Amino acid sequence: MSTLTIDNQKLAYEVTGSGKPVLLVHGFPLNREMWRDQIDALANSHMVIAPDLRGFGESDPPVGDVSMKVYANDLAALLDHLSIDQPVAIVGFSMGGYVTFEFWRRHKERVASMMLIDTRADPDSSEKAVSRRDAADRVEKEGINFLIDGMMPNLVADQTFKGQPDVVKALRTMMAKSSTAGVIGALHAMANRPDSRDTLADIDVPTAVIVGTEDAISPPADMEQIAQSLKTATFTVIADAGHMTTMENSAALTEAMKKHLSA
Numbered sequence: 001m002s003t004l005t006i007d008n009q010k011l012a013y014e015v016t017g018s019g020k021p022v023l024l025v026h027g028f029p030l031n032r033e034m035w036r037d038q039i040d041a042l043a044n045s046h047m048v049i050a051p052d053l054r055g056f057g058e059s060d061p062p063v064g065d066v067s068m069k070v071y072a073n074d075l076a077a078l079l080d081h082l083s084i085d086q087p088v089a090i091v092g093f094s095m096g097g098y099v100t101f102e103f104w105r106r107h108k109e110r111v112a113s114m115m116l117i118d119t120r121a122d123p124d125s126s127e128k129a130v131s132r133r134d135a136a137d138r139v140e141k142e143g144i145n146f147l148i149d150g151m152m153p154n155l156v157a158d159q160t161f162k163g164q165p166d167v168v169k170a171l172r173t174m175m176a177k178s179s180t181a182g183v184i185g186a187l188h189a190m191a192n193r194p195d196s197r198d199t200l201a202d203i204d205v206p207t208a209v210i211v212g213t214e215d216a217i218s219p220p221a222d223m224e225q226i227a228q229s230l231k232t233a234t235f236t237v238i239a240d241a242g243h244m245t246t247m248e249n250s251a252a253l254t255e256a257m258k259k260h261l262s263a
């Protein structure tokens with residue numbers, strides 16, 4: 001693990017392998033460990049860069065507000081820190097996808113291609129935004145266990161619950177590592193995030209849109225619409241997986257990523 005310091009806050013990241021750069025942006029309330037199988041597999045042919053966003057994994061809890069803009073600018077600062085000026089393949093999973101859209105709006109010259117995995121382009125409905133802000137207030141008082149319990153059924157497919165207890169356990173452990181301030185900050189950041197649907201028509205790099213067949217948070221039909229709104233997109237559905245494709249069916253997901261990277 002390496003770190004860089006931005007705004008007096010330590011941001012943790014790892015760089016593995018060499019070759020064309022691939023930047024992996026994790027979801028909520030997760031950290032770079034969600035990409036462990038992909039990091040190991042892609043590092044044979046690429047330089048894989050996997051940060052922990054502010055407040056997650058081994059990064060410091062955020063001081064002050066965070067937003068998609070803050071997260072996206074942190075990624076650009078990390079690339080600067082690594083002296084990577086060639087465009088990267090950016091891979092955004094769920095909340096990481098929301099960050100990827102913002103990265104595109106702010107730093108599109110740094111993007112060679114994109115993978116959008118189990119994510120959404122539309123903003124929160126007003127009800128959803130209210131429920132996120134309520135959850136943030138509750139996390140402040142109670143910590144994050146109630147949030148983890150509430151999210152688990154939506155994160156993985158039924159068969160994962162039954163057949164892959166190790167994945168369920170790893171997911172819980174990963175989520176429990178998130179700092180209270182990181183979770184509160186991200187809940188507000190997601191509730192306040194902009195609508196990215198208009199951005200889709202502007203994206204002119206090859207993009208792979210990938211989703212688990214049983215994803216309850218970003219269902220395949222919604223993700224297919226994202227693919228249809230893009231100029232150059234492929235659309236892949238991963239079998240035997242809910243939202244957490246990177247862990248539930250990591251072999252199929254990694255294959256889809258390799259296919260995109262070698263196209």
Ligand code: MLT
Nearest residue numbers: 027028093094095096217
């Ligand atoms: C994620 O996996 O990053 C979250 O489920 C995204 C969200 O809650 O919108």
